[in-house]
Amino acid sequence: MIAVSSLLAAAVRPAAALSVLSIVGNLLVLVMAFKRSSRMKPPELLSVNLAVTDLGAAVTMYPLSVASAWSHRWLGGDAVCLYYGLAGFFFGVASIMNLTVLAIVRFVVSLNLQSPKEKISWKMVKLLCMWTWLYALVWALFPVLGWGRYGPEPFGLSCSLAWGQMKHEGFSFVISMFSFNLLMPTVIIVCCYFGIAIKLYLTYKRSMNNCNRIPNILKLHRRLFIIAVLISTGFIGCWSPYGLVSLWSVFHDSSSIPPEVSLLxxxxxxxxxxxxxxxxxxxxxxxxxxxxxxxxxxxNTFSCHVSNGVTDNGIYAVSANVEPKVPARSTTLDEISDSQFLCK
Structure with a gap:
């Protein structure tokens, strides 16, 4: 018990720091999105939506968790525990499904890297964002309606799905949840980014054969690809240890897991x-x-000027916008050949 108390005391400052960084960082993303809303391309709304899910989790959950860690006990009652578990599950599912939709849209956008035309409309992106929220809400409500269960975590500072209590009556929920909200999204994300990597490689080889240098549009898509992969890998990597511990508590005796092991x-x-x-x-x-x-x-003056060799108009992980060099005479985009996108 003394070791657990020491661990909780040591976890207060990191938890508080994570809360502050999450709130400030995601607020900053939303502020930047608002400032450039008139120039934003439709797919970028998915990254804004992802920032909203992260900010929602940080604002609705983390302060209570930090306060409980500071007090070494859960500060809320049963109703608050239900709210906390529902919020955590809701924002978690919304995030992973948003990343899945983002990977699919990123793959669609990459199908023709040189096309200046939008492949995803504002209406489609808004419907996709709405779908992620509704999908997450349905899954978050299942335990409230009796399929699954929310309960306190073993270390007693927060609440989530009561994994140890779903060995029998909630077992189907556990299998369905992991299948549709972890395994399936992970497979889709990996397949989409693997396809994008192949597409980038083939486009790179073709452009090198044509003009012996990498075009700007390909550089942008490569950078956006790296950003998207890092974001998806970070989310899945962060949640994988928690998923493994949760599965262990379902298939084995949850009391065999020390509280400090489930806390980390x-x-x-x-x-x-x-x-x-x-x-x-x-x-x-x-x-x-x-x-x-x-x-x-x-x-200072130096921090106000960031050099950028590539015209990077898309600040998020989905969309790239490289304006072609237009000839002196009045020319429409349809009249500009693909070679100007490949070898400019």
Whole structure:
């Protein structure tokens, strides 16, 4: 018990830091999205939606978790425990499904890297965002309606799905949940990004044969591909230890898992909301440039100018927008040949 108390005391500061970083980082993403809303392309709304899910989890859950860790006990009652577990499951499912939809849309966008035409409309993206929220809400309500169950975590500082109590009556829920909300999305994400990698490689080889240098549009898609893969890998990697511990508690005696062992995967899973803004900042030149131009960030002349060799108009992980070089005479985009996208 003393070891658990020491672990809880040591976890307070990291948990508080994660809460602050998650809230500030995702708010920053939303502020940048609002500032460039007039220039935003439809697929980028998916990344904004992902920031909303991360911010929602950080605001509705993390403060109570940090306060409970500080007090070394759960501060809420049964009703609050139900709310906390539902919110965690809701935002978690919304995030993984948003990443799945993002991977599919990213794959569709990459099918013709040189096309200046939009393949995804605003209406379609809004419907996809709405679908992710409705899908997550349905799954979050299942335990409330009797299929599955919410309950306190073994270490007693938060609540989630009561894995140890679903060995029999909730076993079908556990299998369905892991199949449709972890295994299937992971397979779709891996297949989509594997297809994108093949497409980028083939386009790279073709462009090198034609003009012996990498076109700007291919550089952008490669950068966006890296961002998307990092975001998906980070989320799945953060939640995998928690999923493994949860499955162990379903198939074995949950009391055999020490509280400190179940605490660390839970904290690691909650850290998934912190990484996305950092990935955007370090791998998206335009996002970094716009953040550095904020009045409270731009402290000197040098930090207000971020060089960018590639015209990176898309700050998120879905869309790339490279304007072709238009000849001096008035020419429409339809009149510009593919070679200008490949060898400019």
């Amino acid at each position: 995967p839970c904290m690691f899973a909650k850290s998934s909301t912190v990484y996305n803004p950092m990935i955007y900042y370090f791998f998206s030149q335009s996002f970094k440039r716009e953040v550095n131009l904020l009045p409270w960030v731009c402290l």
